[in-house]
Amino acid sequence: xxxxxxxxxxxxxxxxxxxxxxxxxxxxxxxxxxxxxxxxxxxxxxxxxxxxxxxxxxxxxxxxxxxxxxxxxxxxxxxxxxxxxxxxxxxxxxxxxxxxxxxxxxxxxxxxxxxxxxxxxxxxxxxxxxxxxxxxxxxxxxxxxxxxxxxxxxxxxxxxxxxxxxxxxxxxxxxxxxxxxxxxxxxxxxxxxxxxxxxxxxxxxxxxxxxxxxxxxxxxxxxxxxxx
Amino acid sequence: xxxxxxxxxxxxxxxxxxxxxxxxxxxxxxxxxxxxxxxxxxxxxxxxxxxxxxxxxxxxxxxxxxxxxxxxxxxxxxxxxxxxxxxxxxxxxxxxxxxxxxxxxxxxxxxxxxxxxxxxxxxxxxxxxxxxxxxxxxxxxxxxxxxxxxxxxxxxxxxxxxxxxxxxxxxxxxxxxxxxxxxxxxxxxxxxxxxxxxxxxxxxxxxxxxxxxxxxxxxxxxxxxxxx
DNA sequence: TACGCGGTGGGACGTACGTCACACTATGCA
DNA sequence: TGCATAGTGTGACGTACGTCCCACCGCGTA
Numbered sequence: 001x002x003x004x005x006x007x008x009x010x011x012x013x014x015x016x017x018x019x020x021x022x023x024x025x026x027x028x029x030x031x032x033x034x035x036x037x038x039x040x041x042x043x044x045x046x047x048x049x050x051x052x053x054x055x056x057x058x059x060x061x062x063x064x065x066x067x068x069x070x071x072x073x074x075x076x077x078x079x080x081x082x083x084x085x086x087x088x089x090x091x092x093x094x095x096x097x098x099x100x101x102x103x104x105x106x107x108x109x110x111x112x113x114x115x116x117x118x119x120x121x122x123x124x125x126x127x128x129x130x131x132x133x134x135x136x137x138x139x140x141x142x143x144x145x146x147x148x149x150x151x152x153x154x155x156x157x158x159x160x161x162x163x164x165x166x167x168x169x170x171x172x173x174x175x176x177x178x179x180x181x182x183x184x185x186x187x188x189x190x191x192x193x194x195x196x197x198x199x200x201x202x203x204x205x206x207x208x209x210x211x212x213x214x215x216x217x218x219x220x221x222x223x224x225x226x227x228x
Numbered sequence: 229x230x231x232x233x234x235x236x237x238x239x240x241x242x243x244x245x246x247x248x249x250x251x252x253x254x255x256x257x258x259x260x261x262x263x264x265x266x267x268x269x270x271x272x273x274x275x276x277x278x279x280x281x282x283x284x285x286x287x288x289x290x291x292x293x294x295x296x297x298x299x300x301x302x303x304x305x306x307x308x309x310x311x312x313x314x315x316x317x318x319x320x321x322x323x324x325x326x327x328x329x330x331x332x333x334x335x336x337x338x339x340x341x342x343x344x345x346x347x348x349x350x351x352x353x354x355x356x357x358x359x360x361x362x363x364x365x366x367x368x369x370x371x372x373x374x375x376x377x378x379x380x381x382x383x384x385x386x387x388x389x390x391x392x393x394x395x396x397x398x399x400x401x402x403x404x405x406x407x408x409x410x411x412x413x414x415x416x417x418x419x420x421x422x423x424x425x426x427x428x429x430x431x432x433x434x435x436x437x438x439x440x441x442x443x444x445x446x447x448x449x450x451x452x453x454x455x456x
Numbered sequence: 457t458a459c460g461c462g463g464t465g466g467g468a469c470g471t472a473c474g475t476c477a478c479a480c481t482a483t484g485c486a
Numbered sequence: 487t488g489c490a491t492a493g494t495g496t497g498a499c500g501t502a503c504g505t506c507c508c509a510c511c512g513c514g515t516a
Binding site: 063065066069071073084085088089091094095117118119121122124125127128129131132133134135136138139140141142143145146147189228 | 323364
């Protein structure tokens with residue numbers, strides 16, 4: 001594991017509360033996983049005994065409805081954690097994890113982790129905080145599904161992605177989200193076609209420029225206003 | 229606090245991991261709150277320093293959109309906990325708590341609780357489990373908003389309420405949910421009128437009978453099938 | 457008795473968005 | 487070089503559900 005990896009890892013909620021010594025000890029249990037774009041890490045319904053932190057690349061968490069339609073819970077990038085729910089509440093995985101780009105992950109066995117939870121209360125408290133934040137965010141998204149129309153939700157999703165993955169450049173805020181429009185649609189809970197039309201509309205108004213699996217945000221204020 | 233209250237309280241996730249002695253100590257910090265139907269316990273945006281467990285009655289958690297429309301996150305009954313998010317992640321409340329029926333609550337100050345989190349890892353672990361379950365459930369609801377039509381969501385909501393508040397009787401499963409159709413509509417993310425029509429349709433098919441702030445479920449299997 | 461008020465029942469109408477259909481453009485792969 | 491396959495762009499059409507209506511019912515208050 002490179003220095004850079006150690007750095008990325010230390011920003012994950014799991015490690016945030018640990019001192020250098022503790023972090024080192026916990027890192028000793030980490031195994032690295034590499035995935036190519038489209039490759040599946042785990043599937044909905046399987047029993048999970050590990051959690052992961054993204055070191056490099058992006059991974060999506062998806063749920064599949066009985067009829068095959070898919071729903072994207074979130075797209076995770078470096079330092080973000082997932083797969084921890086079955087550590088706290090031992091049940092089968094409720095989502096599948098699939099690589100959106102080539103990516104590298106740090107995996108940690110639940111058995112290696114449990115002693116840290118009981119022995120280091122500050123770790124547990126940090127995790128409670130992380131879950132509380134997630135719950136808040138999820139509630140926000142739920143409210144949007146009820147109150148906001150599709151273009152609004154697309155705008156919101158782009159702003160969220162921009163915050164996490166955006167790179168300022170001469171032309172504007174470059175957001176290389178790596179998602180197809182189909183995936184973007186699953187993320188906002190709409191059909192690919194309507195998302196496409198919303199994007200086209202934004203582009204026509206010069207709020208952004210569409211690129212392959214990316215957008216360049218040109219007028220973030222308008223986009224923000226549209227998202228409310 | 230009556231014996232009955234102690235019993236209700238002990239089923240809350242906070243107390244579940246404690247032995248009789250610990251539970252007694254924690255109970256010493258509890259203050260009781262009484263509310264009449266419609267009364268507000270706290271409002272979205274306020275800073276919160278307490279969490280609550282329902283002793284008797286029902287309380288709803290609601291969010292208000294900027295334009296005034298409301299969204300019901302959940303309806304909580306005895307032994308259920310709320311208001312804990314701002315303990316783990318100190319931010320203003322993201323929902324308001326309003327009594328659906330006359331009710332009694334046990335309130336616990338965050339300051340009284342924090343030592344328990346750090347000193348009793350089993351409590352923290354129990355809370356992690358509770359939050360993980362909530363997160364799972366919230367994700368389910370989100371998927372329903374995307375994939376299931378309004379009648380389906382109404383059926384699901386009724387089944388959920390039935391599981392938590394249902395009373396078997398000669399006629400059928402009596403679910404005294406105490407919600408107006410307006411509130412039910414806010415719970416499933418739909419308009420009052422469509423919810424009304426969905427209920428009327430179910431009643432006409434003899435799947436249930438509508439009563440004031442209650443339903444009697446007559447054919448739970450059909451209702452279950454419709455909810456999928 | 458009358459009057460409001462909160463809640464329910466249900467019809468008429470408009471529309472946002474899903475579905476279907478097809479054309480077009482990249483990107484790989486033989 | 488060509489062909490397949492994945493992704494994008496756009497129009498036509500149907501429909502589920504929101505909005506707007508109003509009628510009705512029960513209940514409390516004057």
